[in-house]
């Protein structure tokens with residue numbers, strides 16, 4: 001239960017026994033904004049954006065493409081503005097995410113559009129605002145994007161999402177590049193090559209290059225290496241066939257971050273240096289010019305910057321077999337603001353944020369307030385035996401796939417997201433109200449539908 005600097009945002013510290021983030025006391029934030037609360041360390045967020053941008057630029061030089069922030073990890077209009085101001089791109093995969101980017105006046109020529117089942121309306125909107133590129137994911141989509149670009153009188157820059165057949169070492173639910181997945185065109189089955197041919201013969205598509213994203217929360221390099229090798233091999237085949245070279249290679253995101261004691265967040269510079277070396281040697285081997293290299297980190301930017309604050313409501317001791325006991329500590333949020341433990345067994349750490357305790361640790365389970373046994377935030381953790389109602393618990397590294405995956409289960413109100421920096425705090429996404437929830441309920445006269 002000690003403060004672990006490796007899992008908290010850069011500008012977090014324990015000061016006089018209290019957690020302080022961006023110069024603001026956790027207890028004061030909880031009092032001012034309520035709990036559960038997502039607290040973003042704004043300066044940390046901005047420095048992580050720059051960390052990835054500088055790492056790509058310095059290691060790839062003139063062949064540096066774009067860093068596209070994966071907005072699905074967490075986005076709001078304010079965050080999209082931070083991304084835009086830093087001069088990097090953004091990756092969106094629904095009309096909703098695109099709407100947020102556009103509301104932030106995000107330059108369309110730095111927006112990349114993903115998704116394995118984009119609607120015609122989403123594609124048409126993307127084309128009409130002039131997005132940098134659309135990443136095509138299926139044969140039907142080649143026809144759709146081509147037809148809609150033609151209707152708009154445009155030639156759309158596209159990438160093809162390729163499945164290189166890589167088993168990334170992460171949970172199945174967030175592993176995306178082995179053969180048996182819904183994403184992309186597989187190389188092994190010949191689908192990738194067919195997609196390339198079809199795209200080349202589509203009059204209103206300009207094939208810029210290939211894309212792959214092998215999964216999320218990855219720590220081993222082999223997956224990235226194998227994927228890069230396979231995609232450059234395919235790029236060489238393209239050159240042999242079409243006598244011209246693809247100009248871009250987008251290697252996706254997936255860089256792992258620290259959640260538990262002793263974990264290490266990927267260092268952008270180390271990752272990009274290794275990638276640059278690999279790309280250069282593979283291009284050499286195939287006698288290819290080094291294409292523009294783009295990447296799409298989401299978790300690695302947003303994840304470490306945010307801490308969730310909860311207030312403890314109840315504690316309960318439960319007898320286990322063999323005479324042991326487990327203490328259930330229930331907080332005022334749960335699976336509606338953090339579904340990752342329930343969805344794929346993700347693990348988190350916790351910190352008593354409002355005081356220091358000298359009590360011994362006791363075998364505890366941190367749970368939420370939902371009507372589900374599986375509403376567990378931390379399955380197994382030693383928490384001080386004197387943790388009691390009214391205490392504030394901090395869960396670090398909740399910036400990615402926390403608020404963005406939040407639900408209204410049990411009609412819970414999605415928590416506020418606040419940004420802290422240099423002793424000031426401000427709301428960037430307000431807490432939902434009961435009025436927000438009730439606004440969706442309508443009483444409509446029946447209409448005849450035939």
Ligand SMILES: *Cc1c(COP(=O)(O)O)cnc(C)c1O
Nearest residue numbers: 070213216253254296297298299
């Ligand atoms: C989810 C996703 C990302 C971001 O993944 P992280 O693990 O958050 O870095 C990037 N690209 C694509 C296509 C994705 O689906």
